[in-house]
Amino acid sequence: MSTYEARLAALREQLKRDRLDGFVVPLTDEHMSEYVGAYAQRLAWLTGFQGSAGTAVVLPEEAAIFVDGRYTLQVREQVDPKHWAYVSVPETSVSDWLGEHAADGARIGYDPWLHTRAWVEAATKALKEKGAELVAVDTNPVDAVWPDRPEPSRARLVVQPDEYTGKNSAEKRAEIGEWLAAKKADAVVLSALDSIAWTFNVRGKDVERTPVALAYALVNKDGTADLFVQPEKIGEDVAKHLGNAVRLHDRAEFPKALAGFAGKRVAVDPERAVAAIFERLEKGGAETLQLRDPAVLAKAIKNAAEIAGHQAAQARDGAAIVRFLHWLSVEAPKGGLDELTASDKLESLRRETGLLQDLSFDTISGAGPNGAIVHYRASPETNRKLERNSLYLIDSGGQYRDGTTDITRTVAIGEPMAEMRDRFTRVLKGHVAIATALFPKGTRGQQIDAFARRPLWEAGLDYAHGTGHGVGSYLSVHEGPARIATFGGGDEPLAAGMILSNEPGYYKTGAYGIRIENLVLVVPKDVPGAEREMLGFDTLTFAPIDRRLVDVGMLTERERTWLNAYHAKVVEVIGPQLEGEVRAWLEAECAPL
Structure with missing residues (x-):
């Protein structure tokens, strides 16, 4: 057995x-x-x-x-x-x-x-x-029946400084208090770990790849709060940071505390709070209001400090990516590389920055047919060589104190087939369509998702995942509420300050996978003669897109102009961090088409 x-x-x-x-x-x-x-x-x-x-x-x-x-x-x-x-x-x-x-x-x-x-x-x-x-x-x-089940993490919380958050915890809690007053509610339950981390300006190490701590919180309409976390996880620095307005309790006391709201109105997010929380509150005599966690949208709309942090993290991470792609260009033709060796090399280059806290998710390092597995994770059992005349897909990201990164590049190992170049170029056209999209304020991600798919649809092709997800500020690499997708969400209006991914793809089972992913920032756009307030995207991620896979004849003049301008920006942002052979390689890879 x-x-x-x-x-x-x-x-x-x-x-x-x-x-x-x-x-x-x-x-x-x-x-x-x-x-x-x-x-x-x-x-x-x-x-x-x-x-x-x-x-x-x-x-x-x-x-x-x-x-x-x-x-x-x-x-x-x-x-x-x-x-x-x-x-x-x-x-x-x-x-x-x-x-x-x-x-x-x-x-x-x-x-x-x-x-x-x-x-x-x-x-x-x-x-x-x-x-x-x-x-x-x-x-x-x-x-x-799980005899060796691991214990929950006992790692201590750490303070996320105001220089990165752009707003202190007391201000955030006061705004939540104002929201509660407007909703005629007495308190709100925060059970989503990234909402708690954002609200209290703390981070943790309790979940791999996401810097959060296991905790619950109750925020009251006067801006005070009760934070439920294992006592040994709170050091003097965190206790001082939280201050007297945040009462600390053992995490195990949270279920019992929910019974103490008899006659009170308590807001609970039906998407992020489990059934047991509603049951405990209502059994204790509270009236529950099914409302979205007030931190969700506030967290998604980045302020100036968070945007600046993201930009710094993206530039730093982009240099590691370029060093990796250069290394790949030298080593892959020799025939000795495999998926695990490649992903380990990329992680080591990120760690050489001295600022990497963790990866933002398990790296997807897919050679040949493994690249067609959308969320593939290489293991000793599945590890493949990067073979000549194949495609290699690597989707990866880093967690830095100033920002969270997520980037995918698809690289030709050897000489790509004509079909590979056709599919890659269609994905690129979809990527450019999102990057250059202009849309009125109030537009949902589901309304522009088809922009990315149209070049594939025209050839009877598609991909079975969303085109974009929100990204946190040294938080979750998948952050709501906005998405660019026609299914599983995508109905949140896009707002200036949101950071999302732009990642169309194509996957041929048993053969290869293609995805091109950058992060983009929603920004106001000045459109001459516009009668509506308009938005669009600024690209945050900078690393070369493999020109060997581009069928230039399939690109419009506008698409070719975008790619040339993007590559010029890559050299501008990343070039000063490099020197010698790597810098020369980057400039050659980013030469105009």
Whole structure:
């Protein structure tokens, strides 16, 4: 019996002991985080799936794992089809699948600290129609059969200085207090870790790749707050930074504290707060107001200090990228490089800056057909050589105290085929369409997503992921609420100060993948004769785009002008940080088409 087969069998035995006929295992934590600490990696432990989004359902005789289009290939490589059915979302939701597959009268368990209220309501309804019921558990049965489950991190919080935040914590809490007064609410629950980090100007090391600390917060309409965090994680510097207006409590006291709002109106974000928080508040006599966490939009609209920090981080990171691409140009033709060697080299170059705190996500280093796996993660088992006449895709980023970076480049190893150049050029045309887009204030990301796809659509092609996501300031590399996507969001108006990615792609299963990604800043644009307030993008990321993959004949004059101007800016921003052979290489790579 394999390791994962044994774990599945152990969970089924535990479900019998708990008198449950099934259990739902999401990939999240009690803060609804995208990236979670090792202690919350229940889905990976149970199934072997290493992606960053997914859910499993275990029934007595069958089990299913649910992933979106980014992980269609990855899940098949990592999860055994003998024991797990692959289900694609959003085509089929977990709730709908349960309604079809659960037995009449079944008791399906869920952990109320790992699901939203909306999910609970949808699953309850789907099961009720089948004569089955959804049952909240006090103890997660996966934890009961996970013998060496890691402990939550005990790393101390650190202060994020005002020079990077541009606004102190007292000001931010006062603004939240004003928001509460306008909503006629007494307090708001902050459970999203990046919202807490932003509001209190603190960072942590409790989640790999995202500098946040495990905590909960309650902010009151007078601007005072209660912060729930393990006591040993707070040093004197952080306590002094937080001041007397922030009362400190053990994180374990948070559920009990929710019972103390009888007769009060408490704002709770239905997308970011788990079902258990609503239940505890309402059981204690509070009236809950389903409102978006007030830090979400404020955090997304960067101030001048945050923008300056991003620009500095991007320039520093871009120099590391250029050094890497030059190294790749020298070493790849020799035939000895592989995915892991390449990604390790890039990380080492970022670390040479002396300012890297962490990567912003696990590097996607995909050679040949592995590049077609959108969120691929190289391992010793999957590691491929960078072969001649192939494409190599590397998507990576760094966490610096002044900013978070995310960049993808696709590089030709040897001589690319005509089809590769055609597809790459179509992706480039889509990238330029977003970079040069002009749109009225109030435009949503979903309205401009098709700009990036049109060159691919014209050839009957597409890609199964969004075109852009928000990026935090030394916070999450995937930050809401704005996205450039036609599905899974994208309905938030784009506002000046937001930072998003611009990353169209194309993926040919079993052959190669292509993606070109820069970060862009939403800025006001002066359009002569305009009758509306107009916005557009300024590109923040600077590194050469592989000219060998560009079919110049497919570009319009405007697109060619953009690429030449972009490459001139790369030399201007990155060139002064380089010298000798690397500088000469950069100038040659950025020569006008």
